[in-house]
Amino acid sequence: MIWQQLQSLAGSYPLALRGLGMTVMLSLVSLVLGTLIGFGLGILRTGGNRLISSVIGAWVDLIRGTPFLVQIFLIFFILPELGIELDAFTAGIIALTNLAACFICEIVVAGIRSVPTGQVEAALASGLSRWHRMRQVVLPQAMRIVLPPLVGQYVLLIKDSSVVSAIGLTDLTRVGWLVVQRVPNGLLVFFLVGLGYFIVCYPLIMLARRLEQRMGAAHGEVQL
């Protein structure tokens, strides 16, 4: 019985590979786009323009306050009603990128605010332009605060990509769901699905932990 199931599972490995590829693709694209947009939003939000920063703040709150599943449904079912045709993959990318950008924006804001004002004033006194102040003074120091939670956010993003299976994208989780209809062993099938995510996410979790310790230690803070 179990032997038959294992054989049947082995037979669905092309499907599993496709699912894994889809998960990696979704995560990677939205990770890169989300990081770029998130940094942009974070810099804009601390930029001093009240209107811009409150609009960004309100949008981030909307995204943080609703379940990701609901956001996906909103994008996938409502954008077409507004005349924007999109397939499930594009909808998934938009939803994941938006989610990542909002959370990364918050991380970047916290990082920028952690840089002492004296540093910015010194840069101003040295006659650095806005762009140079940000690039050469503020951001390098902010990265110490930003980097560990940023890596943590990537783990969340990879995990959240499983939710797009709800609109029918064949990612790793969806493959598990499909396979379990043929091979009625949910424990085994979803153990393997979990293992797939674990192999990608666990090293990132370890990296986030290491970074946290290193960033703390590099600045003479006490470690527990």
Add this chain to the structure above:
Amino acid sequence: MLENFSLRTIVEYLPLFGQGLVTTVWLSVLSFAGALAVGIVLAAMNLQRGWLFRVPAKAYIDAVRATPLLAQLYFLYFGLPRLGIILPELVVGILALSLNSGAYVAEIIRAGILSIPRGQVEAGVASGMTYVQRMRLVILPQAFKVTIPPLLGQAIVLVKDSALLSLIAVAELTRAGQLLASDRFMPAEGFITIAAFYLLLYYGLKGLAALSGRWLGLAGART
């Protein structure tokens, strides 16, 4: 286009949304209670010196944190019947949320306990307190304070995560939106309404977290 956005249908379906909201609230409360129980046990195991308890607790926490909730939910939903355990979807959902959030709660509690300066423990030892007395009278009251805001943050995450239970047909808030979307082909009405309800819960909990930070006198407590 959205020009025929129908407020009337939303009003018509309001009782359904209300039921969904109530279900989401109480299943979240139950799951959070479960998560606290799981978290306390895991944190206690994780803080032991000996490896016998520490290693399994760590392995569990890492396994939960490195895999998506949806995969965990399906693992229980499709896996438990295999072990001869047939439970209603709602119970499977609450179980999955408790077991998942429990791992995060355990880390919050552990961080809270470790945040107490060593000097406090040493003072307790010097005063001749036993381990239990030190825990109960010195460490836990102080740790309790710092864990409240992040625990409320986890509660927010849990409420949002509970939306995934709609995928195993639990009749909660998101499911109500899906019903409106599929019965009447009105996804905009359905999903915008439930998004508004979730925001209500979010701002409520967020306000509570801010208040608790002020009550407990924690400077700069943010969630």
